[in-house]
Amino acid sequence: MTEVTMVVNGKSVTKSVKGNTLMTEFLREELRLTGTHVGCDTSQCGACVVHVNGEAVKSCTMFAAEANGAEVNTIESMENPDGSLGVIQQAFQDHHGLQCGFCTPGMVMSAAALLKDNPKPSEAEIRDYLEGNICRCTGYHNIVKSIMAASGQDVSNIAAE
Numbered sequence: 489m490t491e492v493t494m495v496v497n498g499k500s501v502t503k504s505v506k507g508n509t510l511m512t513e514f515l516r517e518e519l520r521l522t523g524t525h526v527g528c529d530t531s532q533c534g535a536c537v538v539h540v541n542g543e544a545v546k547s548c549t550m551f552a553a554e555a556n557g558a559e560v561n562t563i564e565s566m567e568n569p570d571g572s573l574g575v576i577q578q579a580f581q582d583h584h585g586l587q588c589g590f591c592t593p594g595m596v597m598s599a600a601a602l603l604k605d606n607p608k609p610s611e612a613e614i615r616d617y618l619e620g621n622i623c624r625c626t627g628y629h630n631i632v633k634s635i636m637a638a639s640g641q642d643v644s645n646i647a648a649e
Contacts, residue, residue, distance in 0.1 A: 492556045496521070497565040505552045511545075512536045514552035515562060523563035523593045527622070534621030537594040537601075538562050544601035546620070563593035566600065576600055576638040583643065585634030587625035594621055599635045608639050 493502040496519060503518050512529075515521045515538070527535035529548050536547040539561040566574040573581060576596050586592045595618070602609055602617045609617070614632045623631060637643045 490553045490556075492553050494555050494557065495559045497561055503552075507551065507553060509552045511538070511540075511547035511550045511552050511555060511560075514555075515547065515560075518552075521562050521564055525590055525593055527590065527594075531620075532622065533591070534594040534598060534618075535591050537597040537621070539597060539601065542604070544598055561597075563596060566596055576603070576635070579634040579638035580631070583630055583634040583637050585626065585631045591621060591623045591625075595623065595631055599638065602635070603639055608641060609635070611636065 489504040490507055491502060491504050493500065496515070501519060503514070505514060505518065512524060512526050515524045516526070524538055524547055525535035526548060527533035531546045531549045534546060537544050538547045539545070540550070540555055540558050542559070566577055568574055576599050580586050580592060580596065585595070598618060598621050602614065606613060611632055614635050615628065618628070618631070633643050633646050636646070
């Protein structure tokens, strides 16, 4: 067992974990933060994206011990302080960027990382950035529209699909 300490969603946590405990398992099972989804366990789908020290990471690709001393943010950190939906989450709701919702936490976390680095991305830039995230329901059009809306861009001329 290895003791790990990290700041998760602004709160310091210390837990003992097995060396092979994946970050997804640590978040979901040890911390009960179930918003981070496990979709494929092979880093193909992106449902498990979290931010580690400000960088988007597929949490099924790292061991919890690798995040020792890190700052980790999950989808649970994306809401407003009053518990209402954050800007990106609200844009996904307003522009129908989700259907079943399984991929949504990873999409929102990826979108946040993109918007941090590129505050006004084009449609092509968003599609390129989301290449590592799979959605089986929406066809991506409304996800792209949602991210553009979250960035403050006018999406009124983009038809819904």
